[in-house]
């Protein structure tokens with residue numbers, strides 16, 4: 698069992714530095730950003746989404762903790778997006794530390810956000826996942842997520 702707890706300022710700083718690097722690496726792997734500018738671009742994107750850090754309205758950054766022990770096992774970041782005709786809950790990130798994986802923690806945290814979506818009047822939970830992230834895609838498919846947009850690419854030599 699897990700519980701979600703708002704990140705402390707220190708947890709937020711550590712998380713964001715790590716996330717920027719991870720996001721930059723993923724874009725470099727996907728071939729969408731070059732290595733030299735990737736970290737700066739990743740940082741610019743998170744700053745745009747979180748201008749007031751964890752206090753940014755409609756943004757929620759939580760530490761995932763094991764309920765009985767209180768031990769930190771990962772992080773989950775979501776937003777309530779109100780741009781469309783109906784609000785949706787968007788999951789920007791879910792991650793479980795390697796040593797705690799395959800124990801159902803991510804699945805459980807995502808189900809908690811489903812309940813949160815219903816409670817806040819959202820009509821769906823949405824997220825983005827890179828095509829090569831088969832572990833996450835398997836998890837999302839098992840939870841009932843379906844592809845709504847698919848970007849395809851084929852490298853060609855210049």
Ligand SMILES: CC(C)(COP(=O)(O)OP(=O)(O)OC[C@H]1O[C@@H](n2cnc3c(N)ncnc32)[C@H](O)[C@@H]1OP(=O)(O)O)[C@@H](O)C(=O)NCCC(=O)NCCS
Pocket residue numbers: 790791792793794797798799800801802803804805825826827830832833835836837839
């Ligand atoms: C993806 C991730 C969040 C899953 O966390 P988790 O707590 O291990 O996931 P769960 O235990 O809830 O997994 C449930 C199911 O997802 C699938 N799954 C998760 N990890 C898998 C793996 N390494 N290999 C195959 N299937 C996997 C399985 O179907 C699994 O069920 P099973 O263990 O009964 O086979 C975790 O691997 C992670 O943090 N990865 C790095 C960060 C990341 O990629 N986050 C997603 C960004 S979009």
